[in-house]
Amino acid sequence: MSLAAQRPKPIGSLYRGRTVKLFRVFFLLSIIPAQFVGAQSTRAISQEFSSDDAFAIANAVRLPKPVLAALPASKEAVAGRGWARDNPGKDLNSLFTAFRARLSAAEEKDYVVVGKKPLTGADNVWFWVIHPFSSRPRVVLFCSALTVDLLSSEHNSNKDIRCTWESPGGDGYIEDYQFDGHRYLLARKTQTHRRP
Numbered sequence: 001m002s003l004a005a006q007r008p009k010p011i012g013s014l015y016r017g018r019t020v021k022l023f024r025v026f027f028l029l030s031i032i033p034a035q036f037v038g039a040q041s042t043r044a045i046s047q048e049f050s051s052d053d054a055f056a057i058a059n060a061v062r063l064p065k066p067v068l069a070a071l072p073a074s075k076e077a078v079a080g081r082g083w084a085r086d087n088p089g090k091d092l093n094s095l096f097t098a099f100r101a102r103l104s105a106a107e108e109k110d111y112v113v114v115g116k117k118p119l120t121g122a123d124n125v126w127f128w129v130i131h132p133f134s135s136r137p138r139v140v141l142f143c144s145a146l147t148v149d150l151l152s153s154e155h156n157s158n159k160d161i162r163c164t165w166e167s168p169g170g171d172g173y174i175e176d177y178q179f180d181g182h183r184y185l186l187a188r189k190t191q192t193h194r195r196p
Helices: 011-044 053-059 065-073 075-086
Strands: 047-050 097-100 111-114 125-131 136-146 149-153 159-165 173-178 183-194
Touching: 011 149, 047 097, 047 111, 053 097, 053 159, 065 075, 065 111, 065 136, 075 097, 075 125, 075 136, 125 159, 136 149, 136 173, 149 173
Parallel strands: none
Antiparallel strands: 047 149, 097 111, 111 125, 125 136, 149 159, 159 173, 173 183
16 A cells, blocks of 8 residues: 555545535435425326416317307306307307317316406406316306416316405415315315505
8 A cells, every 4th residue: 555545634625525516415405305395286286277368279179059158058158158148140159259178088168258248357367177077077166366377286086276465455265166076166265465
């Protein structure tokens, strides 16, 4: 063995080496929780719907006649029934912007539908969720919100749905709905307050 190999390392270099290792461990431990939280939040929402023009242009579809028949039958669409009566022969698709949705693993055609005037609120958007039920479409959820999110969690084989609204002043709410086998029921409502 050579004399250089037997010579002990200076104390300063030992501390420097340990400090670098400790710093690396601390750095790795500090970024893991942030990545986990980011993964959790992106995993929670599987699909988001809004009335944003760019989103509508990129994703909107025409509704088939059976779905169009189910929408005016809902109690919230009374203004749509009046519009249809006053505009015979006009296409009911002009009252809605519709998007294909995937509520379950089944190969069914679900829709999230956004109302247009007169089927909209003063400071919110009216959303209907349509489920086919063996080729007989039915409204399973109506909510007034700014966005509707399909969540990754589910009940009775259908994804949970979140409706979110916020005023320009920052006050709002988050409503979480769960499917009971026939329709969506409100499971939790949270008031939100964002400071501008």
